[in-house]
Each structure stands twice: as structure tokens, then as C-alpha cells.
Amino acid sequence: MASFEKVNYTLRPAKSIERKMLCECFRRLTPFSEIESYRYVGFGSTYFSDFSLIHRSLGISNLISIEREEESSERFEFNLPFRSIDLQMGQSTDLLPELDWSPRTILWLDYDCKINADVLADVATFCRSCTSGSVLVVTVNSQPDSESDQCRLKSLTRRVGESKIPTDIDPSRLGGWGTAECSYRIIGAEIESTISHRNGVLPKDNKLDYRQLFNFHYRDSARMLTTGGVVYKQCELSETNACRFEQLDFVRNAGDAYEILVPNLTFKEMRHIEAQLPRGEGGIEIPLDEQDIVAYERVYRYFPIFVEAEL
Amino acid sequence: MIEPFADRLDSSEDGSRETMVANAEPTKEFFIEMLVKDIQLIRAIIDLVDNCVDGARRMRPSGNFDGLTIGLSTKNEEFSVQDNCGGIPLGTARSYAFRFGRPSDAENLDHSVGQFGVGMKRALFKLGSKFHIESGTSLDHFKIDCDVALWKSKPDWTFDFAIASNEPGENIGTKILVSDLHKSVKDDFGLENFQSELARSIRDAHIDSLEAGLSIMFNGNQLTFEPLTLMSSEILKPALFETLIEEEEGAQPISVRIYAGLGESDPQRAGWNAFCNGRLVLGSDQTEATGWGEGNGKTIPKFHNQYATFRGYVFFDCNDASRLPWNTTKTGVDLDSSTFKAIRAEMIKLMRPVINFLNHLDKEKENPDDQRPLHDAVGGMKCVTIKETSTSGKFEYPQPKPRKKTPRSGRIQYNKPIERINIAKKILDIKTHREVGSLTFDYYFDRECT
Ligand SMILES: Nc1ncnc2c1ncn2[C@@H]1O[C@H](COP(=O)(O)OP(=O)(O)OP(=O)(O)O)[C@@H](O)[C@H]1O
Numbered sequence: 001m002a003s004f005e006k007v008n009y010t011l012r013p014a015k016s017i018e019r020k021m022l023c024e025c026f027r028r029l030t031p032f033s034e035i036e037s038y039r040y041v042g043f044g045s046t047y048f049s050d051f052s053l054i055h056r057s058l059g060i061s062n063l064i065s066i067e068r069e070e071e072s073s074e075r076f077e078f079n080l081p082f083r084s085i086d087l088q089m090g091q092s093t094d095l096l097p098e099l100d101w102s103p104r105t106i107l108w109l110d111y112d113c114k115i116n117a118d119v120l121a122d123v124a125t126f127c128r129s130c131t132s133g134s135v136l137v138v139t140v141n142s143q144p145d146s147e148s149d150q151c152r153l154k155s156l157t158r159r160v161g162e163s164k165i166p167t168d169i170d171p172s173r174l175g176g177w178g179t180a181e182c183s184y185r186i187i188g189a190e191i192e193s194t195i196s197h198r199n200g201v202l203p204k205d206n207k208l209d210y211r212q213l214f215n216f217h218y219r220d221s222a223r224m225l226t227t228g229g230v231v232y233k234q235c236e237l238s239e240t241n242a243c244r245f246e247q248l249d250f251v252r253n254a255g256d257a258y259e260i261l262v263p264n265l266t267f268k269e270m271r272h273i274e275a276q277l278p279r280g281e282g283g284i285e286i287p288l289d290e291q292d293i294v295a296y297e298r299v300y301r302y303f304p305i306f307v308e309a310e311l
Numbered sequence: 312m313i314e315p316f317a318d319r320l321d322s323s324e325d326g327s328r329e330t331m332v333a334n335a336e337p338t339k340e341f342f343i344e345m346l347v348k349d350i351q352l353i354r355a356i357i358d359l360v361d362n363c364v365d366g367a368r369r370m371r372p373s374g375n376f377d378g379l380t381i382g383l384s385t386k387n388e389e390f391s392v393q394d395n396c397g398g399i400p401l402g403t404a405r406s407y408a409f410r411f412g413r414p415s416d417a418e419n420l421d422h423s424v425g426q427f428g429v430g431m432k433r434a435l436f437k438l439g440s441k442f443h444i445e446s447g448t449s450l451d452h453f454k455i456d457c458d459v460a461l462w463k464s465k466p467d468w469t470f471d472f473a474i475a476s477n478e479p480g481e482n483i484g485t486k487i488l489v490s491d492l493h494k495s496v497k498d499d500f501g502l503e504n505f506q507s508e509l510a511r512s513i514r515d516a517h518i519d520s521l522e523a524g525l526s527i528m529f530n531g532n533q534l535t536f537e538p539l540t541l542m543s544s545e546i547l548k549p550a551l552f553e554t555l556i557e558e559e560e561g562a563q564p565i566s567v568r569i570y571a572g573l574g575e576s577d578p579q580r581a582g583w584n585a586f587c588n589g590r591l592v593l594g595s596d597q598t599e600a601t602g603w604g605e606g607n608g609k610t611i612p613k614f615h616n617q618y619a620t621f622r623g624y625v626f627f628d629c630n631d632a633s634r635l636p637w638n639t640t641k642t643g644v645d646l647d648s649s650t651f652k653a654i655r656a657e658m659i660k661l662m663r664p665v666i667n668f669l670n671h672l673d674k675e676k677e678n679p680d681d682q683r684p685l686h687d688a689v690g691g692m693k694c695v696t697i698k699e700t701s702t703s704g705k706f707e708y709p710q711p712k713p714r715k716k717t718p719r720s721g722r723i724q725y726n727k728p729i730e731r732i733n734i735a736k737k738i739l740d741i742k743t744h745r746e747v748g749s750l751t752f753d754y755y756f757d758r759e760c761t
Pocket residue numbers: 358361362363365366394396397398399403407408409413424425426427428429430431432485
């Protein structure tokens with residue numbers, strides 16, 4: 001297959017699929033309140049891809065983008081796709097604690113970096129302050145450090161602090177998706193303990209619970225982990241259940257990750273498979289491995305359509 | 312392999328089980344010699360002051376303590392504390408005051424400092440080996456004289472009283488005198504520094520009662536106090552969080568108030584202060600207990616002199632003192648209590664914006680003197696008592712101007728023979744090496760790079 005026929009991986013198709021899957025899940029938050037009334041907080045960078053999607057497809061217009069490159073603030077401002085994005089310059093660890101957390105919020109901490117104390121500080125800030133029905137999404141680079149097993153554990157320990165490392169971590173299991181699994185556990189533990197502390201003084205009905213929704217693994221280049229979920233008051237359990245998150249096949253409530261696989265297909269192959277989806281009785285006639293067909297079948301609804309164009 | 316315990320018992324030959332009892336009675340040594348090791352002398356003495364304050368509260372539920380006095384003396388190789396705060400009722404003295412530990416049926420004083428039922432006894436043993444207590448209410452009057460060594464040697468757990476009915480005009484109040492002071496206590500009492508630290512600690516612990524009109528005399532001098540203050544103005548307002556914790560049904564609610572803001576720059580006084588029922592239990596705390604260094608220093612940095620103006624106050628109040636998150640020596644908070652864990656999270660939330668502001672302020676130091684708007688704004692600001700502060704809840708502060716894009720610069724360094732540098736200096740008509748470097752670079756750049 002000639003390379004010009006293939007999907008251009010610099011366009012990060014897995015990321016793009018993930019974005020749409022998340023959005024599809026956010027759409028289900030309506031039992032808490034109209035989705036348009038939510039606030040979205042993220043790291044828009046200069047592209048604001050998540051902001052465009054969230055605003056266009058969910059109608060959320062209360063938008064905050066946090067940007068730490070203070071030197072280029074004019075450039076970020078220039079690139080704002082919508083007027084209603086409130087661009088806040090500074091570190092997320094400084095800015096998140098200053099937000100008013102009374103609106104229901106979707107916070108996507110979409111880091112490029114690996115898990116570290118800043119990441120956990122932001123996670124804790126959200127859990128300490130968020131209103132019931134709010135959603136947290138955390139993305140971190142989970143590429144194993146290319147070192148020996150013990151060094152991997154050491155550098156992980158250096159980044160998050162000794163007390164955050166699960167006691168049963170096997171240093172020889174940090175390769176492959178192992179670093180992602182460990183990062184997942186550390187983030188989960190931070191969410192759990194922060195909420196448990198907060199619950200200490202809340203009356204029974206107002207105590208909070210966390211329901212995990214996401215545990216994505218994907219790789220456009222480095223291995224990435226996205227985890228997160230919804231925080232809700234125990235008296236809003238029925239609203240939470242009414243969201244029917246579990247109907248989405250990529251939703252994960254536990255440690256078994258959903259891996260976003262991007263099959264390497266040509267545009268012609270993709271269109272041909274799509275024309276026969278959702279699948280009817282017979283098989284799909286195409287000279288491809290069945291596993292590639294199945295992989296595409298799982299993600300085609302979220303698959304980015306790439307056209308070279310000036311928009 | 313060791314058989315499980317229960318199995319071994321069951322399989323005894325005739326199937327019968329023998330039971331025995333283990334002696335778990337407390338020893339007097341435990342109270343006289345061991346318990347006292349967990350408390351510092353100053354803290355033990357404050358326990359005695361706490362009891363006087365509770366007496367005042369019992370006597371004046373309205374909270375106006377005008378005319379009530381506590382006198383302490385550490386002179387003449389004796390210790391004494393004396394008050395006119397109502398005295399110990401005979402019934403209380405007989406059935407509770409001298410017991411070690413509060414029995415669950417003991418009468419409760421609303422909003423008390425006393426809670427555990429050990430403070431007075433622990434303080435007496437900590438101080439010396441003979442004590443005399445005299446207390447009178449409007450009804451009766453009693454005296455206890457105790458030689459601790461004798462008391463230790465007798466088997467029963469009682470103190471002998473002498474009782475009289477109170478004559479009109481006789482003192483209503485309590486006097487405690489400890490003599491035969493332990494050697495280390497005598498030594499401390501002889502030190503000027505110890506005296507002043509003790510006086511200051513008593514004052515800090517009971518600012519609330521001093522403000523309510525209580526007078527405390529220490530070796531003949533009246534303790535003066537400054538009320539708790541914070542900076543507050545149009546442009547800078549402290550943060551305030553208030554809540555009522557009513558977690559269990561039927562339990563008395565705990566009211567919590569947290570202030571965070573700025574005070575005068577003083578690294579010793581900076582930090583968090585926690586009060587339980589008006590009694591300071593944690594003063595100027597700069598440790599993890601109150602959130603400093605949280606999240607590996609990312610959520611909240613470790614304390615540093617740049618935060619010398621930070622002041623935080625947290626007040627826990629509850630009619631039922633047993634619900635308060637303090638430890639038995641009242642020298643700190645109970646970090647494991649769910650109440651404190653949750654409130655600590657709120658304290659972290661409140662202090663973060665203050666830390667942000669202090670960081671901005673610190674960054675401004677890099678600017679020339681006339682470009683420090685934040686310094687100028689807080690420079691002349693006055694502190695007001697916390698009751699007089701105005702706040703919207705959130706910490707409000709002057710926002711720093713976004714930093715302008717300044718062209719980034721790098722540093723070039725190289726060595727050249729000094730004679731050559733001097734020649735260049737002469738020709739360029741300049742004085743420093745630095746200028747030689749800079750001008751020669753410009754010369755090259757102008758010709759070759761533009
Ligand atoms: N100066 C005083 N005036 C009035 N009552 C007093 C005084 N000193 C002691 N008492 C009585 O003696 C009791 C026992 O005091 P003690 O300090 O041992 O225990 P507590 O104050 O109840 O609890 P804690 O151990 O928390 O201080 C007090 O509860 C109080 O009833």
C-alpha cells in the first residue's frame with residue numbers, strides 16, 4: 001500500500017476518536033441538567049479542537065481555556081474560535097483553585113506530560129470543589145520510561161512522591177501498558193481519597209461518590225492513558241443511573257482498559273466497509289484481515305474524516 | 312504448623328473450657344509518672360487555666376467576663392492558680408472532678424474547653440509532689456491536701472476532703488497550690504525566658520476569653536493581648552468559609568469558620584491558627600497538618616519566608632466538646648478525625664489564592680522600585696480585627712498585569728588576552744569588559760547578519 005493512500009498519522013486519529021467518544025458520553029449527562037448549561041474547562045492550546053467539538057456538538061458556551069505559555073498570550077487570543085471562550089493565562093495548579101466551582105463542570109486535564117505531582121494536585125482540586133454531576137477527564141502520557149525496571153519505578157516515584165505509589169507495584173510490569181495501568185491506579189487513588197476526606201462531614205444524602213467512566217489506552221505516537229468519570233451526590237444516584245453510560249461500549253468502570261485501535265486502511269477501504277455498517281447478516285466482502293474490519297467497525301462513527309482543505 | 316486458637320480450645324480432652332481473667336486495672340504510676348511525659352509543662356499549666364475559663368463560662372453563660380480574674384504565680388518555689396470563677400460544686404468534686412477520665416454520665420457544660428477529664432490531675436502530678444486545693448461556691452466550701460507519695464502508697468483511689476458550709480463573704484472560686492515542685496519545674500520557673508513564654512502561651516490560648524473581659528494576672532502583672540487581625544480594604548479582602556456540620560442525627564452541630572488572608576510580615580506568626588471552643592490548639596502552624604506542602608508542594612508549597620504575611624484562622628465550636636477535633640493535650644488537632652480532614656481540604660482551598668497573590672508579589676520584586684503596583688497596593692494597608700473585616704467569601708486581591716512579551720536574551724562569555732581587551736576599550740572609549748563584548752558583537756552583527 002503506498003503511503004499517500006494511508007491515513008496521515010500526524011493528524012492524530014486516535015486522539016480525534018477519543019474526543020468524539022468523550023463528547024458522546026458527555027451528551028448523556030442530561031438527567032443532571034441540560035447539557036448546554038454545563039461549563040467546559042480545558043487546555044485549548046492554539047488549536048482548540050476540543051472546544052470546537054464541545055461547543056458545536058453539545059452547545060456548551062461557558063468555556064474556559066487554561067494556557068500556561070504566558071509569553072504568547074496574544075497568539076492564543078488570536079486563535080480563539082468562539083467569543084465565549086474565557087482564556088486564562090497561567091498554571092492550572094494556580095488557576096483551577098481560583099475558579100468558582102458551583103456550575104456543573106466538565107474538566108478535561110489533557111496533559112502531554114507524564115503523571116506527576118502537578119497532575120495529582122489538579123485532580124485533587126477538582127475533587128475537593130466540584131458540584132455533583134461534574135465530570136473529570138485526565139489524559140497523561142504513559143509511555144514507559146526507556147530505562148531498566150528499577151529506574152522506571154524510581155522516576156515514577158520521583159514524579160508523584162513515594163506515598164502515591166501503590167504498595168504492590170511490580171517494577172518489572174511497567175513496560176508496555178504497565179505504566180498506563182499504574183498511572184491509572186494513582187489517579188484513581190487520588191480521586192478516591194480526596195472525595196473520602198470531603199465526605200467526612202457531609203450529611204448522608206450529600207456524600208459524594210465517583211463513578212469511573214473512562215479508561216482509554218491509545219497511541220498516535222506515545223502511549224497515552226485517559227481516565228475519569230462523574231462525581232455525584234448519593235441522593236442523585238438515580239440521575240446517575242439514568243445517564244445510561246454503560247450503553248456506550250467504550251465506557252469502562254474498572255481497570256480493564258478500552259484500547260482505541262486505529263486500523264491502517266485506505267479511504268476506499270473505509271468507505272466500502274462503512275457502506276455495509278451497521279453489519280447485517282453476512283460478512284463484509286473486502287480483501288482485509290477480519291481483525292482490521294472489526295477494529296474499524298468499533299470506531300467508524302468517531303473516525304475523523306480528513307480532507308485537505310482550506311476552511 | 313500452629314493450630315488455630317479456637318480449634319485448640321475446642322479439642323481440650325473433656326471438652327470443658329477453663330476461663331481466666333487478666334488484670335487490667337490501672338496503676339497509680341501510670342497517672343503520676345507516665346501520663347505526664349506526654350505533655351509539656353507550659354501546656355499542663357494552661358490546662359489549669361482552661362478549667363478556670365470553664366468556670367467562668369458556667370457562671371456567665373452570657374459570655375461577659377468583666378470582673379472575673381485568674382491569678383497565677385510561679386514564685387517562691389511554689390505554683391498557684393486562683394480564680395473567682397464560681398468554684399467547684401461539692402457534688403462535682405466528689406463524683407467527677409478528681410476522677411481520671413470523664414465518665415459518660417458526667418454533667419456537660421455547653422461549649423466547654425474541658426472534655427477528657429484528665430487536665431487538672433495531670434497538671435498537678437506534672438508540677439510537684441504536694442498539692443492543696445480549696446474551692447468554694449455560694450453553698451459550700453471544701454479543701455483537699457494531698458501528699459502524692461502517700462496517696463500512691465495507699466490502695467484506694469480516693470482523696471480526703473474537709474468540708475464546711477460557706478460563710479457569707481467568703482471567696483467564691485478556686486485556689487490550687489502545688490509545692491514540693493519537681494526539680495525540672497523549679498529550674499524552669501527560675502528562667503526569665505520560661506516565664507515570658509508561659510505568659511505568652513496563656514495569653515494566646517485564651518485570647519477569646521481575654522476579649523470577653525476576663526483578666527489574667529501572671530506573677531502580679533496583667534496579661535495584655537492584641538485581638539486577631541487581618542488586612543482588609545476595598546481592594547484586598549480575606550477569604551471566609553463558614554459551615555455547620557450536622558452529620559449525625561441527634562448530635563450537636565459543629566460550627567466552623569475559616570479565615571485566610573494577610574497580616575503583618577512575621578515569619579514566626581505566619582501560618583494557621585486553630586481554635587476549639589475558643590481555645591487555641593494550634594498556633595502559627597506551618598506544617599503539613601494545615602496543608603503546607605500538600606501534593607508534594609504542588610497544591611500548596613512548603614512554608615517559606617515569602618509567605619510571612621500569611622494568616623489563617625479556623626474556629627471550631629460545638630456545645631458538645633467531645634465532637635471537636637483536638638488531641639487530649641489540646642496541643643494540636645486530631646488529624647485522623649473526619650471533621651478535621653474535611654475542614655483541612657477547605658483550608659487548602661481557601662489558602663491557595665492567598666499563596667498565588669504572595670507569589671505574584673514575590674515576582675514583582677524583580678521589577679524596578681517604581682513598577683511594583685502590588686507592593687504599593689498592600690504597602691500601607693492596615694490590619695483590622697477579624698470581626699471588622701469585610702469579605703465576599705473569596706480572597707480578593709489586586710490582579711497583577713499580564714506580563715509583556717520581552718525579547719528573550721542569552722549570555723555570551725569568552726576569554727581574550729587582557730592587552731587586546733584594553734586596546735579595544737581605548738578605541739571604543741568605554742570602561743568595562745562587558746561593554747567591549749556587547750559593542751564588538753553589535754559591530755559584527757551589523758555588518759554580517761543584517
Ligand atoms: N477552677 C475551677 N473552677 C471550676 N471548676 C473546676 C476548676 N478546676 C477544676 N474544676 C472542675 O474539675 C473538673 C475536672 O477538671 P479536669 O481538668 O481534670 O478535667 P476536664 O476539664 O473536665 O477535662 P480536660 O481533661 O479536657 O481538661 C472540671 O470539669 C471542673 O468541673
